Amino acid sequence: MSNPNQGYANHRRLHPLFHFVLLLLTLVLLVSSVTEFIRLMQAGERFLPAFIYVIVSAIVVVIFLLIRSYPLKAQDRAIRAEESLRHYVLTNKLLDPRLTIGQIVALRFAADSEFPALCQRAAAEQLSPDAIKKSIRQWKDDNYRI
Template sequence: MENQNFKNHTRVDPLFHYVLTLFVLGTLVTSLVYFFREWSDGGSVLLACVLFLAAGSILILYVLVRMYALKAQDRAIRAEENLRHFVLTGKLMDSRLSTGQIVALRFAGNKEMPALSQRAAEEGMNSKEIKQSINDWRGDYYRI
């Protein structure tokens, strides 16, 4: 696997991000087309409504599954990075740091992480600025 850096650290799962997204959106569009056809033809509007509600439910489930997984990963990263900061400095991370900043700091090597976390808290750096400031990139090969 290629070493991670700022330019290639984002990850995509093709089955989720492309195939499933296409299927979910296709199901929603198809249910809408079916609903309007049945409405204009005076057909079974009840079945069309049920299919649309099912497609809408699948879309909501699709979004929530992704959000919940990312929140769980963010919580784990927050705990890991707080522990790493404590091991390196003997102090917990600055409470001003947001979860997004801490998630970005996970890419910083041990030597620059404490100083960069302090700078991020003081300057209010966003996650992109933090990642761009990293000289010793530490890859995260498990997050998707």
């Protein structure tokens, strides 16, 4: 479903279950495991179970980070391919190799009418992804990114 009002101010997408619930639960798990480990060490009690709890918490944190980064890397590759094809169709030329993946991801929001010129400017001036998005006059929705 397309959002006709999508633009720079509201293009970011948050997934509440991931960004709030899972993040909060992961942080609570990590903090509570470290707190319990320190408490048991200071009390001179057996702390091996608490140490294992800390290790499991660290594993959960790593998994939390990976389940976000792997799909984004795959999606960035797809965006690079889509935008390379779009640039080729519009200009009959390949994308400038100086463009970074971050720049290409930002350029996907530019409408076809300004996309080639903005690609050229982004490469020549090494614009940041944020500067690219702020330069877009005619926004093209992307409602499929995770």
